[in-house]
Amino acid sequence: MVGVALVSHSRDVAAATAELAKALVGSGTPAAIGVAGGVEDGGIGTSATLIRDAIKHADAGRGVVVICDMGSAVLTVKALLAETGASALPEGVRIADAPFVEGAVAALVTASAGADLDLVLSATDDARNYHKI
Template sequence: MTDPELSQASDPKDGARGAAEQESADPASGQPASPSAAQSPSETPSQSASQSRSEPQSPTQPRTGPGAESEPRVGVVLVSHSHEVAIATADLALALVGSGVPAPVATAGGVEGGGIGTSATLIRKAIKHVDAGRGVVVLCDMGSAVLTVKALLAETGEGALPDTVRIADAPFLEGAVAALVTASAGAGLDLVISATDDARMYRKL
């Protein structure tokens, strides 16, 4: 004969499950907590900024103003070891162009992934982006940027850069402004190069 008290006794496993359900219930509503409501450490502003910096942007950045493609002009490429320096220089040059549509300008700053350095691949992409058939002037900041562009210009055969791509012997910032302002006015390749030469000769003292 079965003892009624034994038949009514709860399984110890059932009791453990019931306790777990009570612990996971929302104290305010008594409803089970949603898995998405699981508590996680709060993200601080500094952590958010750090994550943002860790996601590099594409080093090659077209900075052409809207409508620039309506009139072919000499293109300008800015090659820097730093993505941020190249972008800031292009933005300053664009701001100094004034009214009207600026000539096409693109940057090749840093390497793929956003690090410091020089990338032949990014330089090629930038030149292709701004080449509208009237030539491209390339300005470099220093060192390997200059050497990389010279090596690209020296290549022959399939994949070589067009003959209308020229490197400017000019300071990076002043040359960028002179090149973009002159190209935006509709000047040809030789005049744009000449403008960068003038920037190289400009004395501050």
């Protein structure tokens, strides 16, 4: 299955969003989801090390969709995607341009149904474009 990695400035927000997304998958086994929230000491921020670990946890060889909350989370993932050589992220890692919670749910539900990377990214696009009024 395609994996999902959540990158937030807050460990609590990332963990709670992952739990919500897993709960909304329903019956069956959810796709792998990696969580990178905050920095190593538990504070607010982003950590390249935690992001790498989350992507590695989510990677089952069919791609990983990364959902970021804002600002430096996006910049850190983009910097990691630009790396080459031994430090490079696995092939098939993509950032979704989606709201954090809605994008996480859409990505995990779609990935858990066995969709490929393009379909999972398409589901996050739908989450971004969904109007609430």
